[in-house]
Each structure stands twice: as C-alpha cells, then as structure tokens.
Amino acid sequence: MEKGLVEQISRIMGDWLPKEASIAVAIENSYVYFKAGELDLRIQEGDPVPAGSVAEMTFKKKGKVERLVENSPLGFPYYGIGYPVEYAGQAAALVVMLPPNHILAKKPQLRFLTGKLEENWRPVPLERVTHIESSQKKTWFYSEEEAYSTIYTLKELRHQLPDYFLPVHRSFIVNINYIEGIARDVSSNYVLTMKDGSLLPVSQNYAGSIRELLGF
Incomplete structure (x- = not known):
C-alpha cells in the first residue's frame, strides 16, 4: 500500500x-x-x-x-x-x-437496567439495584429481593454505571449504598454483607482499590 x-x-x-x-x-x-x-x-x-x-x-x-x-x-x-x-x-x-x-471511549451512563423476570421485562432504576452478578454465562442484577437477567455483560456495564457502583470481583459489581458491612473471612479475604443479606466475596485484585475508595 x-x-x-x-x-x-x-x-x-x-x-x-x-x-x-x-x-x-x-x-x-x-x-x-x-x-x-x-x-x-x-x-x-x-x-x-x-x-x-x-x-x-x-x-x-x-x-x-x-x-x-x-x-x-x-x-x-x-x-x-x-x-x-x-x-x-x-x-x-x-x-x-x-x-x-x-x-x-466512554459511553453515556445508564440510568436504569431493563431486566427479565420470568416472562416479563421490567425497567429498574439503578438506585434500586443492590448488586450485579455474572453467573452461568448470564448477567443478573438484584433489586428488592428479585433477580433479573439482562442482555448486558459485566464488562459492558462496568463502563456505563455511576461511580457508586464498584467492581469487587470478576463476577460481581456492587452498589455501595447497599453495603451493610465489610469483614474478613477465615482466609483473610474481605467479604461484603449486603443489606439484603447477600454475602459477596472481594477478590485480591480489587481489595486494595476498594480500601482506598471506601477509606478503611
């Protein structure tokens, strides 16, 4: 050429x-x-x-x-x-x-997620989403004790969510407003207790950034 x-x-x-x-x-x-x-x-x-x-x-x-x-x-x-x-x-x-x-490179931030619950699709404001999970090749988000499937991948969502959502593991993104507590497990890794009772692991790759962002 x-x-x-x-x-x-x-x-x-x-x-x-x-x-x-x-x-x-x-x-x-x-x-x-x-x-x-x-x-x-x-x-x-x-x-x-x-x-x-x-x-x-x-x-x-x-x-x-x-x-x-x-x-x-x-x-x-x-x-x-x-x-x-x-x-x-x-x-x-x-x-x-x-x-x-x-x-x-940054796409506009999302204001809500549309999820599928049984056979119905429902838009859910992000303020009501407690955490997002990648499991069994699907992405799920949780709100009011309900689990919704979404067409987005965790990688796609990571760059379109407001800054009160934090990646804590390759399989989890959490809304910091729904963190009830942070503790260590028997292997000295951090575990998040969410307000809905969910226990979510924090991987070593994210532990340092989470301590810095949350100030502890």
Missing part, C-alpha cells in the same frame, strides 16, 4: 481525532501502516492481525466495529473503532485506537 497516501489520510484524520489516538491500517491478514498516538501498541508493518483485535472484527463483520478490548492481544487494553475500506480491490480495515479511559 502506498505509504504516502496513508500518511495523507492520517493527517486529514488528525484534524478531528484527538492527539491520543493511534491509527492502523490492515489489508487481509497483516498491518500495512501504523501511526502511534499516546497509546503505542507497538504495531509494525507486516505484523499479523491477531485474533480478537478490532481489525479482525471489522474484516469479519464487513462493517463498522466500535468496542472496548480489555484483554487485548496487542498487549494493552484499548478502545477501537474499525472502518471497512477498500484499496486496489482488496478489503482493508482502518482502525482508530484510543486509551480505554478517553472521553470518546
């Missing part, structure tokens, strides 16, 4: 993209261009397009892809926007990559 042409496109895109953005172009199964922004994923010309990357998703979908990649095969989490393009008759993907905490 003619590098001069790509660099021209990159400069034009730079007029509306933030300086933190990185830009990559892939044709078929390899990258042919990369311009690093604040987030340098160290992509080199000729590198293969890894499975699970936004570039690969764009090729498969043959349409625009926009998503947060937390377990990035490129080594760092990033928010990617992929556009299907064509060059010299070949399918190509133009990918814009941003730091995961960038304002453009």
